[in-house]
Amino acid sequence: MSWDNLIYFAGVAVLFWAAGAWAAWKQKSMLASSATVAGLLVFGCFIVLMWISLQRPPLRTMGETRLWYSFFLPLAGLITYIRWKYKWILSFSLLLSVVFICINLLKPEIHNTTLMPALQSPWFAPHVIIYMFAYAMLGAAAVMSAHLLWFKKTRITTNDMSLCDNLVYVGTAFMTLGMLTGALWAKEAWGHYWSWDPKETWAAVTWFTYLIYIHARIGNPYRKKSTLYILLLAFLFLQVCWWGINYLPSAAGNSIHTYTLD
Amino acid sequence: MRINYGKFSEGILICIGLTVVGLVLQFTVGSVDWNNLAWPINLIILLTYILLLFILYLYRKRFHLVGRALHYTTVVPALASVVIMTLVMGLVKQAPAHSGSTDLLGLSKMTSFWPFVLIYGWNVTILGWAIIKHLCTFKWRKIPFLCNHLGLFIALTCAVLGSADMQRLTMFLHVGDTQWRGIDAEGRLKELPLAIELKNFTINEYPPQLQLINNETGKALPEENPEHLTLGKDFTHGNLSGWDIRSLKRIENAVPKISGDTIDYIESEETGATFAAFIKATSADGKQVRQGWVSCGSFLFPYQDLYLDTLQTLIMPDREPKRFVSEVIIYTQDGQKTGIAIEVNKPAKIEGWTIYQSGYDETKGKWSDFSIFELVSDPWLPAVYTGIGMMILGAIFTFVIPRKNKEENQ
Numbered sequence: 001m002s003w004d005n006l007i008y009f010a011g012v013a014v015l016f017w018a019a020g021a022w023a024a025w026k027q028k029s030m031l032a033s034s035a036t037v038a039g040l041l042v043f044g045c046f047i048v049l050m051w052i053s054l055q056r057p058p059l060r061t062m063g064e065t066r067l068w069y070s071f072f073l074p075l076a077g078l079i080t081y082i083r084w085k086y087k088w089i090l091s092f093s094l095l096l097s098v099v100f101i102c103i104n105l106l107k108p109e110i111h112n113t114t115l116m117p118a119l120q121s122p123w124f125a126p127h128v129i130i131y132m133f134a135y136a137m138l139g140a141a142a143v144m145s146a147h148l149l150w151f152k153k154t155r156i157t158t159n160d161m162s163l164c165d166n167l168v169y170v171g172t173a174f175m176t177l178g179m180l181t182g183a184l185w186a187k188e189a190w191g192h193y194w195s196w197d198p199k200e201t202w203a204a205v206t207w208f209t210y211l212i213y214i215h216a217r218i219g220n221p222y223r224k225k226s227t228l229y230i231l232l233l234a235f236l237f238l239q240v241c242w243w244g245i246n247y248l249p250s251a252a253g254n255s256i257h258t259y260t261l262d
Numbered sequence: 263m264r265i266n267y268g269k270f271s272e273g274i275l276i277c278i279g280l281t282v283v284g285l286v287l288q289f290t291v292g293s294v295d296w297n298n299l300a301w302p303i304n305l306i307i308l309l310t311y312i313l314l315l316f317i318l319y320l321y322r323k324r325f326h327l328v329g330r331a332l333h334y335t336t337v338v339p340a341l342a343s344v345v346i347m348t349l350v351m352g353l354v355k356q357a358p359a360h361s362g363s364t365d366l367l368g369l370s371k372m373t374s375f376w377p378f379v380l381i382y383g384w385n386v387t388i389l390g391w392a393i394i395k396h397l398c399t400f401k402w403r404k405i406p407f408l409c410n411h412l413g414l415f416i417a418l419t420c421a422v423l424g425s426a427d428m429q430r431l432t433m434f435l436h437v438g439d440t441q442w443r444g445i446d447a448e449g450r451l452k453e454l455p456l457a458i459e460l461k462n463f464t465i466n467e468y469p470p471q472l473q474l475i476n477n478e479t480g481k482a483l484p485e486e487n488p489e490h491l492t493l494g495k496d497f498t499h500g501n502l503s504g505w506d507i508r509s510l511k512r513i514e515n516a517v518p519k520i521s522g523d524t525i526d527y528i529e530s531e532e533t534g535a536t537f538a539a540f541i542k543a544t545s546a547d548g549k550q551v552r553q554g555w556v557s558c559g560s561f562l563f564p565y566q567d568l569y570l571d572t573l574q575t576l577i578m579p580d581r582e583p584k585r586f587v588s589e590v591i592i593y594t595q596d597g598q599k600t601g602i603a604i605e606v607n608k609p610a611k612i613e614g615w616t617i618y619q620s621g622y623d624e625t626k627g628k629w630s631d632f633s634i635f636e637l638v639s640d641p642w643l644p645a646v647y648t649g650i651g652m653m654i655l656g657a658i659f660t661f662v663i664p665r666k667n668k669e670e671n672q
Binding site: 115187192195196219249 | 333334335337338341342344345348349351352353354355356359372373421428430582583584585586605606607608609616618620636638640643646650653654656657658660661
């Protein structure tokens with residue numbers, strides 16, 4: 001299995017997801033769910049085959065983490081769909097997933113088969129997979145808040161807000177787990193559970209910003225617009241944490257979280 | 263967007279006040295020195311702090327601050343200040359551990375910067391009162407809340423106060439030597455309650471690779487998306503940017519033999535021996551054929567590359583380590599003797615110390631004859647892990663237990 005095969009697997013998966021999204025609009029929930037699951041299986045196959053052929057989990061380079069992101073977005077969409085029956089959610093998760101697939105098709109990054117000793121750990125896969133799932137949920141929350149702030153013509157309803165809340169609660173719970181599994185792994189690999197490495201610092205910034213949203217919403221459930229802006233800001237910080245720090249002068253050459261080889 | 267700042271003004275003022283006080287402290291007494299809090303001072307501080315939190319909570323009718331602190335109009339500004347402080351930390355390049363700040367204000371050493379410490383302290387204080395409040399009115403359904411909040415409280419206070427008791431030492435050890443002292447970050451020798459004897463040190467490397475580089479810039483080609491060929495055991499031929507690459511002969515441990523102006527590689531087990539492959543490269547149109555030895559070299563022998571044309575050269579980059587293992591015997595003071603293999607991600611734990619594989623002589627690569635260990639003792643770790651464990655439980659509860667919609671209830 002090589003990166004060149006992505007287009008076939010992704011193509012089939014996207015067709016299934018599109019069928020699912022269409023079925024959701026048509027209120028055929030059984031068809032919507034099963035088509036989405038079929039797409040997930042196809043895309044999941046690609047990840048598993050990549051994993052086998054690389055002889056390590058495909059989680060190291062940006063391109064590889066985007067692969068998981070493309071997988072988890074429809075999964076998060078499906079869970080949200082089954083749980084709350086928003087008929088637009090599958091179209092939305094499909095759209096985001098396609099964006100990440102396109103980036104991977106147009107600009108795949110070096111896919112080296114080597115994995116340095118620090119990454120050879122049972123913590124590696126859960127740590128990154130949990131984070132990617134959290135990112136997918138929080139990405140959905142960010143797009144939802146942008147929709148509510150700028151595109152929705154009618155009043156923001158309680159239901160709209162509780163969707164945001166639910167996505168943020170699940171996303172933040174997973175983010176907390178990602179951060180804590182990271183701390184436990186860091187203790188095994190680097191000797192300390194928290195070293196204020198630039199990636200860790202930005203993870204803390206992001207985490208606290210989502211806590212502001214949660215506490216502001218609990219404090220005053222009638223506050224809608226101002227809290228939605230917090231979600232957008234938090235998602236911006238999340239981007240800095242995920243890939244932005246590679247371009248930050250304060251983090252350059254200073255982070256032990258950099259694994260790309262030049 | 264309408265925000266009634268008036269409601270938040272008290273919370274905002276507290277944070278501004280703490281920042282100002284912090285700045286004054288920073289310029290008068292200097293940065294926070296966490297090393298002053300070594301055992302038992304840190305335990306006394308922690309117990310006094312918790313006692314004080316309880317007392318202030320009990321007399322909350324007299325100290326209005328407690329009641330105000332628990333209101334979200336105070337919590338949100340407090341969290342926002344934490345975000346701002348941490349944001350500054352993320353934007354200013356931090357000085358390495360155990361060296362002072364590199365700027366006048368102290369921003370490059372945020373963990374010792376008074377405003378940072380006071381703002382975090384204020385958040386932990388609010389956290390403490392919130393926990394006490396919910397403990398005093400305990401109900402089973404508050405378990406998730408308590409896991410999240412108490413877990414964070416325990417993890418933060420114990421990690422910060424315990425940091426002075428944490429020891430991190432480095433130990434350099436040659437194969438065959440025994441050592442019972444480590445060097446701390448300030449370069450002082452410290453005696454340990456154990457001794458380590460290095461029996462053997464081995465490195466496994468990933469298979470060598472071939473790459474094309476630009477003759478002028480030295481950059482890997484194609485520049486946007488460099489390609490490489492992995493010379494695994496079963497490699498016979500492959501393709502790099504149109505060039506057909508064939509491996510005619512490979513030697514795992516080879517040394518170069520120079521006779522006149524030709525270089526040949528012969529099998530050898532001597533120190534510094536390195537991988538070499540005899541490569542035949544044919545251009546896409548079949549017109550150009552080059553052949554010769556390619557080797558990644560070692561600390562003793564130079565690289566060997568294969569010139570293809572005026573634009574590009576075939577090279578073998580340094581091999582990457584896959585695994586490095588130190589086989590050691592650890593002796594403890596009570597006469598115990600333990601043989602164990604230490605590698606990255608697999609530290610050894612003994613007598614309250616954790617021994618990590620940290621490095622080796624990188625200039626010599628797989629011929630390194632010494633190993634570097636990091637030894638860490640962190641007596642507060644069980645407490646911090648208790649906090650982390652509670653937070654993990656709390657996060658799982660948050661995810662699993664459905665939330666009530668507060669707005670609907672009101």
